[in-house]
Each structure stands twice: as structure tokens, then as C-alpha cells.
Amino acid sequence: MYIQNKGSDTMVNLALAWAERYQAEHPEVSLSVTGGGSGTGIAALINGTVDIANASRAMKSEETQQAIANGITPVEFTVARDAIAVVVNSENPVHELTLQQISDIYSGKINNWLQVGGDDRPIVRLSRETNSGTHVYFLETVLRLGDKTNPTLFSTDTLLLPSSEVIINEVRQNPNAIGYDGLGYIPPDLIDSVIAIARDASGPFVTPSIASVNDGSYPVARDLYMYTAGEPTGAIKDYINWILSAEAQAIVADLGFVPIK
């Protein structure tokens, strides 16, 4: 039995770890896992070329309609939770920002670290590409502050980098840089320069962690999804049920994500 699993780069390591453990326990099932971004996985689901699509953002209504027009009804499963960490260079004295400040930084309204209490340096904004669910989630939750009618966009000089590793590498060696990524992707040497975020200027500044995601105090947390074409049956159904079980959720915590409970 061959199951194809494709999509989010945020989830690809997690999906691989799950696939390896599941295949060890069920050798009759063959799982193939690929990345490419949430957009790629969802497009593949719409085109009917994949069994399970991984997505770090929810499917948009246009995408759902396109799928239904193709005869595919997507079914959504929340398989884990994730915190988006905003990280700066280790030399940067800024450690706290409000959501509004981060939104203004990324939309181009704030251009110098002086304006948010740092040194006199230009701000270099790093982002994932547009096919990334992380990018879309960041646009909706941080730039637009959760308001669907807000038309704010990333500033045109935001660097759209092809992977988390490139973002982390640039943040590590460029003192002007600010970047965002899933908490599981922040390496140990940058974990102390993760920004504590507050919903507004009065609120508490919270650093991302399993605890602050589960109690809702960290404002930039999201669900990670898997979509199937229609209600899953047979081997696919068994696999999804296993993912929602305690054994698979332990793997979630090991990789730096937040188990669903």
C-alpha cells in the first residue's frame, strides 16, 4: 500500500519522522514524503496527484472551491500546533516587540532599528516564499493583525528566501536582519535572540514555548493540518488515526512543535 504525502516545508521533518516510525511498525505500508510548501501540497490535492497534503495554513475558500470543481472534497485534520518565532541577530539589543511594531517593520513603515529601541542600523526583512504556508499565516496574523479586510502587504524589499536554513543563516551573520520561522527551526545558538511578542503595548511580552502556545498567551501560534481527498479510508485512515494518537504526538514534541491536547 503506497501513500503519497506532500506539502508544507514546516511540517516536512515531522512528516518524515512520522513516516519512518509508522513504516517500521507497518512494513506493508510505503510512505513517500515531499516538501515544496503548503501551496504546493494543496495544489497537488486539487489536481488529484497526492493522497495527503500537509499544510501549515488552512485552505482558502478559492482553493476549496477549485478542489470541489475537480470532484475532490478536502477533509481537514489538525495534527499538531506550532509557534512562529520572530528572531533577530544575537548582537541585536532588541528583545521585545508588539504585534503592531512587527507589522510595521515588515510592511515597510519602520525602516531603522532605532525606531524600535535598537541601534542605528537599517532593517533587513527576511521571509519565506509565497508558496509557504508560514508566509501566508504570517501575512494574515501579524501583518494584517488577524483582520481579513486589512490590505497591508509585505514591503517590496522583503527578501523572499527559499528555505528556513537560508533565513537562519542570514539572521545568524547579519546584524541588521529580522526573520520568522517555526519554533522547531530555531537553532540553539539563536534561541536567546527570539523576540518576546505582546498583543499590544500594554500586554505581557511572551516568548514562544509549548506552554505559552497551549495556554494561548503567545499571539503567533497556529494549527498544522493534513488534508485528504474525501473522508479517508483503509490505510490512509489508519495512518491519520495513528498520527492523532499519543505515540505520534510524542514525536511532535521531540521535534519542537506542540502536541494537540
Place this chain on the structure above:
Amino acid sequence: MGKSKNWRETIITAVVRTCGYSAVVFVLLIFFFLLREGLPALAEVKLGELLSARWYPIENHFGILPLLTGSLIVTVGAMLIAIPFGIGTAVFLSEIAPRWMREILKPLVELLGGLPSVVLGFLGILVLSPYLRVFLNLPTGMTALAGALLLGGIAVPTTVSIAEDALDAVPQSYREGALALGATKWQTIWRVTLPAARSGVLTALMLGIGRTIGETMAVMMVTGNAPVLAIKLTSIFSPVRTMTATIAAEMGEVANGSTHYHVLFMIGLVLFLISLAVNIAASSVVFKSRKRAERVLS
């Protein structure tokens, strides 16, 4: 005896002719495929929108101008590096270096051309970009300049290889004649040998430009992929987004037949037409110089 020879001749002529025509046919087929998938973009997106300065396809902003200027600035920058270094190296190898040095250097240059562009891109992120940021005091080293430097480096081996062969093919009598008339070595090279090898050198440059404009992986890794409108001179120091990197990064996520899909194919069509224009321009110069040479000789 005569009949079997004719048989063989006919078959070989037919095979060679088919191969020749098939090259044209394949190019035409690619062109028509690009047209079929790309032209609907013109119907689905207003021309004003397509020529606007904002590229953000997931929210239906399809302005391709930043991508065009991005590709152009990186290509022009790369050629500014590749032309002097490429032709200079070719002239050195062919006219100035002693035989033994040439036997060592030429394979080394061709080895450089065999490096995968991904490896160069990787070196670009890890070594070139940080160096540029510190050395030129830029906000970030991921700029059009980094892309141009890498692409110049990638285009040089192709240019050197073909230009050097072209210079080599110039008959020794040309050089001897010039020297006999009292010209210095440099005057011979600059006024006699290079012009005589003009068609080969132009072909070398044309291939270099073609390689540069179509390069994807290296630019995707070092230019930052920011859709900035690169029209000022200082834009060489800012991040840019090329057409090739856009297609590579976004083609995976488009649903077949969507507007985004058609616009990406239209960008491919634009790339195709630019390459075609460069080729036609270079061919016409080569053709004109050949006609002039024929007139002089007759």
C-alpha cells in the same frame, strides 16, 4: 556500384536533413506551447496590471516589471564582468601565453565551467554575500551585485572556450602580415586578430548572455528574490527578483490552468523572446560582417 552509392547518399542526406529540421521543429513546438499556455494571461489580467510594479501573485498582483528589471540588471552586470574577463582570458590564452601554460590553463577554465551552478549559489550565500555586506557596508549582501558576480563567473568559461577557439582559427598569415607592416603585438591583437575572429567572439558572447539570462539556481539563492523595481544605478546594490527564480519558486504551487499558472508561462514566453532577440541581433551582425568580407575578397 553507382546505384548503391546513391542509395547510401540519399539515406544519409535524409537523416542529416531530419536532424537539422528537427532542431527548428522542437524550438517551434516549445514556442507554440509557451504561447498556448501563456497568452490566456493577457486575456485574464489587464495589460496595465501586468505592467505594474507590484508582484504578489497570491493576492492577484501580477506586475512583471520588477521581474523584468531584476533579470536585466543581473544580466547586464554579469556581462560587464564576463566580457572583459572572458575576452581578455581568451586573448591571453590564444595570443600571449606560452604553449605549455595554455595546455594547463585551458582545461582548468573548462573545469570551472563544469561546476554546477547550485554549488556556486551555495558558496554565494555562505561566502560572497557576507563579504559584500561587510566590504561595501550594505544592509545585506543578498543583492543583484552578488548575482551578477556569480553569473559573470558562470558565463566566463563558456565565453573563453568559444572565443579562444575563434581566435585560434584566425590564420597565422594575418598576424605575420600585421607584424611585418610594423604593428606592435597589441596593435595586431586589437586591430587585426580580434576583428578577424569577430563572428566567433560574438557567438561566444551570445552564448554567455543566453546562459546568464536563463540561470536559475544561483540567482535564486543569492539575490534575495525581493520584487524590487531595479531601475536606478544604485539598484545593483539592492535585492532583486529574476524571472527565472520566480518561475522556479512558484511553478510548484500553481493549480493547473489558474491565472497564476498562465502568467508564469507568459514570463517564460518573455524569457524565450528575449533570448530570441539576442540571438537574432548577434546573427545579423555576424551575417553583415561575413557579407562585407565576401565583398572585399571579390
